[in-house]
Amino acid sequence: MRRIKRHDRSDILIHWFNAACWLALLVTGVGLVANPQLNPAGDAYPGAVRSLFGGGPALLAVHIGLGIVWMAGIVLYVAVNFRGAVFFLKEIFSVSPARDVMWMVKKMALMTVGAKPLVKAGLTPDLPDQGYYNMGQKAFAQASVLGGVVIVATGVVMSLSDMVIPASMVWMVGWSVTLHYLAVGLVFAGLLVHVYMAAISRDERPGFVSMFTGHVPEDYARHHHKLWLDGLTGDSGGHK
Amino acid sequence: MPNKQLAMVIDSSRCIDCKACMAACITANAVPVGCNRNWVKDAEPDLAKGAFRGHFQPGGCMHCDNPTCVAACPTGATFKSPEDGAVVIDRGLCIGCGNCIPACPYGARFRNPAIRKADKCDYCAARREQGLSPACVDTCPTKARVFGDLSDPDSEAARLLAENKGRLVRLVAAATDTKPNMYYLGVTEPRNWPVEPAPPTAMAAMTGLVDPLVKTAVALSGLGVLAMLGRQLFTKPTPPHDGHGHAPGDQTPGSGDADRPDNRS
Missing domain, CATH: 1.20.5 (Single alpha-helices involved in coiled-coils or other helix-helix interfaces)
Incomplete structure (x- = not known):
């Protein structure tokens, strides 16, 4: 069976770079939240991570350093593969409400409770055709991009709070803490599903492998991303 | 519970409003111009009630047992020291969000304009490391301020508390008892100035x-x-699309990889 190129080397690299940065920033960032009203990973976690890094100030410095590396990596990717970045953004924000919402509803049902409830509700279990990304991938990518913008903007404000933020603008720092926490939390909620779908779900295994090899089998592409494949082969007006 | 509980016991009737405590604090802690870590409040004489003398009340951070400033800090940069019970700020961890400042009912915190972070009394931590008392205590000419460890029954602060049981005053906001570790002996005025914490x-x-x-x-x-x-x-797999057994060099259908822009992610 033929294999179809799906990801560039720079795409694969930025994906895993982003994943590594997210993991490191999450581990260090959650350790920087230390308040009994919050403590998302438990009361003992902040103290344990801080000990590991040589104290709270050192952990904060590492977290900020990682954030700078993360931002620099993404900027470098955009510089190296600008067309790829534009393609990615265009694809994830191109939503066809009727087709994509129905796909989302049906896919969520099929993945959790199965086809029977769909049939009972008068729906067929067939999924509407999807393009380069399915709606689940689009939703998570949208959350990652928008969340990433919020995370970076608020992170920059917090990092610069003791350098350039005047007294009259301190409210920005307070709100940055809150919005940083919100954005990370919501993207993390989506990340759990993303990791499951990509690395554990058997249906998506070829997609996971393609994030290393760059290629997917043709029948996988036809089944999961028909509009994209059709666009490539000129069969119909799919995503190109 | 901390190993120690540092506290300040104040006989405000001794205060003569010389403000030497404030000047000493500024000098000892390099407090920027326009800011203060401690204060002397005053109550006007109420002639109608026959009170011909005013009253001066020294104060500062109360190092509360129920510190609302600590509850307002997202990073734990401000915390109650497990060693001595003082409420302290880790400047290296403070991100300058300012949440703690309005959370203090006493207005004891301020944003230090030099470091752009929260600042307040730390009982002169640097002086204490050298075995000295806080500057305000050392400099007070009438010894209105007494500082010590309440868990040590031999300390002057603990002795004063023991001797004055029943006539101790702790200043608290009307609806929030922060359990301050600043005790006033007998009558002190003014008393109704602490405000509700407002994170x-x-x-x-x-x-x-x-x-x-x-x-x-x-x-x-x-x-x-x-x-x-x-x-x-717990369910059977759907037909796979894993492409096992296919040559790794297989190409895109149609005109191959050239069909797909290299930039697709």
Whole structure:
């Protein structure tokens, strides 16, 4: 069976770079939240991570350093593969409400409770055709991009709070803490599903492998991303 | 409970409003111009009630046992020291969000304009490391301020508390008892100036709305993943699309990789 190129080397690299940065920033960032009203990973976690890094100030410095590396990596990717970045953004924000919402509803049902409830509700279990990304991938990518913008903007404000933020603008720092926490939390909620779908779900295994090899089998592409494949082969007006 | 409990016991009737304590604090702690870590408040004489003398009341951070400033700090940069019970700020961890400042009922915190971070009395930590008393205590000419460890019954502060049981005053806001570790002996005025702690809306939103929202979203997501995992483990697989057995060099249909822009992610 033929294999179809799906990801560039720079795409694969930025994906895993982003994943590594997210993991490191999450581990260090959650350790920087230390308040009994919050403590998302438990009361003992902040103290344990801080000990590991040589104290709270050192952990904060590492977290900020990682954030700078993360931002620099993404900027470098955009510089190296600008067309790829534009393609990615265009694809994830191109939503066809009727087709994509129905796909989302049906896919969520099929993945959790199965086809029977769909049939009972008068729906067929067939999924509407999807393009380069399915709606689940689009939703998570949208959350990652928008969340990433919020995370970076608020992170920059917090990092610069003791350098350039005047007294009259301190409210920005307070709100940055809150919005940083919100954005990370919501993207993390989506990340759990993303990791499951990509690395554990058997249906998506070829997609996971393609994030290393760059290629997917043709029948996988036809089944999961028909509009994209059709666009490539000129069969119909799919995503190109 | 901390190993020690540092506290200040104040006989405000001895205060003569010389403000030497304030000057000494500024000097000892390099407090920027326009800022103060401590204060002397005054009550006007009430001639109608026959009170011909005013009253001066020295104060500063009360190093509370129920510190509302600590509750307002998202990073734990301000905390109650497990060693001596003082409420301290780790400047290296403070991100300058300012949440703690309005959360103090006593106005004991301020944003230090030199470091752009929260600042307040730390009982002169640097002086204490050298075995000295806080500067305000050392310099007071009438010894209105007494500082010590309440867990040490031989300390002057503990002795004063023991001797004055029943006539101790702790200044608290009307609806919030922060359990301050600053005790006034006998009558002191003014008494109704502490305000209710008012953490900024950003912190209230974080603890009251954002945190439950985030934890609910993560929990629902986790449940969804468990449901999917359960279905995967206990149902038969659908036909695979794994392309096993195909040559790695296989190309894109149609005109091959050239059909697809190299930039697709």
